[in-house]
Amino acid sequence: MITLSKGGAYLLNGNEVIEVGDDSEEILKSKLGQNYLTKEEAAKNTMAYNILNSHNTSGNMEKLQIKFDKLTSHDITFVGIIQTARASGLEKFPIPYVLTNCHNSLCAVGGTINEDDHMFGLTCAKKYGGVYVPPHQAVIHQFAREMLAGGGKMILGSDSHTRYGALGTMAMGEGGPELVKQLLSQTYDINMPGVIGIYMTGAPAKGVGPQDVALAIIGEVFANGYVNNKVMEFVGPGVSNLSADFRIGVDVMTTETTCLSSIWRTDEKIKEFYDIHGRVDDYKELNPGAVTYYDGMVYVELDKIKPMIAMPFHPSNTYTIDELNANLADILHDVEQKALVSLDGQVEYSLQDKIRNGRFYVEQGIIAGCAGGGFENICAAADILKGNNIGSDEFTLSVYPASMPVYMELIKNGCAADIMEAGGVMKTAFCGPCFGAGDTPSNNAFSIRHSTRNFPNREGSKLQNGQISSVALMDARSIAATAANKGYLTAATDMDVEYKGRTYHFDSSIYANRVFDSHGVADPDTEIKFGPNIKDWPKMEALTDNLLLKVVSEIHDPVTTTDELIPSGETSSYRSNPLGLAEFTLSRKDPEYVKNAKDVHKAEQIRVSGKCPCEHSDEFGKVWNGLKEAFPEMNINKETVGIGSTIYAVKPGDGSAREQAASCQKVLGGWANIAHEYATKRYRSNLINWGMLPFIYEDMKLPFAKGDYIFVPDIANAIKEKKSDITAYVMNGTEKKKITLKLGEMTDDEREIILKGCLINYNRV
Structure with missing residues (x-):
């Protein structure tokens, strides 16, 4: 296979x-x-x-500096991007920039703040010369396929699933700061x-x-x-x-x-x-x-290849549906054991009740978004469902076409009617089921979805409230086959179906009537609409000569996703408020993180105010005095030693491109991450762009633990001198244990961003 x-x-x-x-x-x-x-x-x-x-x-060609043809963002990310670019001197979008509204489009949480973000986006598209796609018209990637992609072109998007390679377009999903660089006519710098x-x-x-x-x-x-x-x-x-x-x-x-x-x-x-x-x-x-x-x-x-299923809680946890049905008890037990790691034992988790009369029963089916909401997927599902029904028990089915033009064609060709007649519900273009803000199932329910991810909480459950449900990824065809069998897991290849292979007809008038397109013409006189939740980034300090870091969280999962660093779902409503969103940082993984990070940040704020950080608490006083005694040859004072928090994770950064996984740590006083390795280039870049040091500690046996202090002397000079190996010390009073942290390769611009404290400081005139 x-x-x-x-x-x-x-x-x-x-x-x-x-x-x-x-x-x-x-x-x-x-x-x-x-x-x-x-x-x-x-x-x-x-x-x-x-x-x-x-x-x-x-x-x-070994050291690339890429300029993209077009940019695209959605309503979780574009406010922060434009705010960063504005703080850095933005005057006009230099290339086409499309702002879609497909994540917070329900406007169901947080009062007016989601629609406020949309109005911010519309007025910015007018002021800076962009394109604005209103809510429910298209998910970000479907609009890009229909209207932006081009053979041999390159598109950069602030969403990890920015992929248009099938259309001959190399596309990349990155954190917001990389789009900011393009808006400021800078480059995307990577090795070949x-x-x-x-x-x-x-x-x-x-x-x-x-x-x-x-x-x-x-x-x-x-x-x-x-x-x-x-x-x-x-x-x-x-x-x-x-x-x-x-x-x-x-x-x-x-x-x-x-x-x-x-x-x-x-x-x-x-x-x-x-x-x-x-x-x-x-x-x-x-x-x-x-x-x-x-x-x-x-x-x-x-x-x-046979019909597949990715069991909770990762798209790589794959089996064939036939294999799962033939080995139900064993595979479900294996999934439960893996869940002990993913869920940290916070809730009881069992799938054994899903076995009914020897078959696997699920409570929900979803076909949605950039992965599932395509025309052919939904037509195939309709063919399977025609003449069947989903029944009147627990099982429900929701279908989200990826764009209004796709939805319109499904209405015209009768597929929408076939799905609704079978008991399915047709909904508008929305990414909610993919990131935990739509069709949340009941506690302990099992949802099968043709969407992109099935990380913990992506279905909307909250471990801290004792709520847990599961998502498995499947193709629309097998979801429809399961729906036709009223919730009992069924591979589409087991169904005798005539697929009609309908032809798609695109109606361009839908976008022509609703999408605002400046055609690249900026209107500087347009006044940007700011809702009360849209806040500027707080001031961020430049890197000091030396750093004192406190380890405030320690995560030993094999992989840590960005969803665990900053949860998706309803928290996304606060994405335009840096400090407001930061309150959710690591909330589902380490509920004590925010309190502990803030406590360290208070010492830094005392230092910045001109006072000795030793005044923060007895603990900090002992650490500060211990530093002076342990390093008598160094000038340890409030001007030369910055104070910040750090987290350790084995392999952080899998999943979303969201920059907030890093920026939330930064606004709470984070100065570094320490990892065995980084899961993606995206997350490491986000750390750097927010002025955070992406340290590597290669040994899996750690010489430090949560609550320990790590002193990194002469870090500013190490950055300037392009050192890869960084000498640091784990402090215990006046005792010091020498360790080596690695920084890895960075461009000259990235080093300057770290020294200045963040991308905003680097660009601010």
Whole structure:
């Protein structure tokens, strides 16, 4: 089904793979003759290399400085981005910037604050020359597919699932500060990423959908980091057997592999997609070169993939549905054991009651958002449901088309009626079921969803209130099959269905009538509307010569998601209020974090006010005096030693691109993270852009614990001198234990951002 090469591989003429081995060079030379290319030459023939090359401004393909063609954000992220850019001197959006409203669009929590954010977005689109997509019109990524993508182009979005590779667009999801840099005509700076070929053969079986293919890939490559921070390049003859919608459905889920970006070869089916949307001129045929080298190869035999399910609480926790149904008790027990880690034992968690008469029963089905809400997915679900009904027991079904044009076509072709007649509910374009703000099931309920993630709390439950429910990821087809069997888990391949294969017709008038498009013309006289919850970023201090850090949280889970660092769901209503949102930091993982971080921050505020931080408390007095005694050769005083908090996590940052996972720590006085490794480039970049040191401690056995103080002398000079190894000391009174923290590679600009204290300070005139 899915296999991985052990090393690099060559792709010849798009259809023959030769893995690197002892005799691979001889084989290549005999096949290619004078057309033989070295590994370095052949690596330049990837689609990814050529798109990056055309957008790189550095002149050095090893050290990229990328300028994107377009930007996109939604209503959880655009307020903070624009506020940061305004504080940094923004006058006009220099490239097209689209503000969609698909996350806080229900306006159900926090009084007026969500709609206030929307009005902020509309007035900023007018003032700075952007595009504003009102609530319920489209989810961020569907609008980008329909209206923004273009062959050979690059798009940067402040949402982790910014993936338009199936349409020939290299797209990346990053934290807000990276978009701020683009708004200030700066660059996205990375080393040339590795490129992994995704070699597809065959064609999917009837009833197998894009989520099945995506989950099969994620299950094989997530845990081993095979594509981590690399570009996934989809090639091979099997690509031609997939429709545009099918490719899009696989592509959007590549984020869950922790890859950097994705790109697919394009053909007439993608050209047809652009033509349907009235943008055929934006199509560009993309193919790898005749001889192309990849850093690894993932072989995907499409015909062997079966309907899949990703069990709680991660998209990589995958099984075939047949496997789960055949081994229910054992697999459910395994999931329960894994949940002990994910849930920290905060609630009792059991799935055994889901076994009814030997079958697996679920209470809810959701088909939604950028992954599930596509036209073909919903049409296939309607075909399965026609003539069936979901029953009148616990099971419910909700369907969210990804855009109003898709919804309109479903109404016109009768699919919406078939779904509603079966007992399903049709809803508008909304990302809520993906991030915990819509269709929250009952306590202990089990929800199957064609959406992007199933982390803890993504379904809306609150561990601190004793509430827990579960989400498993599945394809829309198998969700519909389960719905047709009234909640009993069923693979779509077990259903005898005639799929009608309806044709999509895009109605451009829907957007023409509702979307505000400045066409790049700014109106400086427009007054921005600020709601009472939209607050400026608090002042942030520059890095001092030395740092005293207190470890205020210690997390030993194998992976820590951004949802655990700053919860999604209803907390997102406070995303425009930095201090208000910060109150939720780590609230579901370490409820004591905010109190402990604030306590440390008080000592820093005392220092900044010109007083000795020793006045904060007896504990700080002892630590401060201990520092002076332990380092008599250093000038320990309030001007030279800054004070902040830090957290330790084994592998933080999996999941969302949300910058608030870092900024919330910063506004509470955080100066660093310490990790064994960082799950994504996105999270590490967010730390740096908010002036936080992304320390690495390589040994899993820690010399410090929660509550300990770590002194980092001469840190400012270490940054200036580009040191990677940083000497630090774990303090116990006057005793000091020497440790080595690593910083890893940083650009000159990133070092300057750290020294200045944050990106705002770096850019502020």
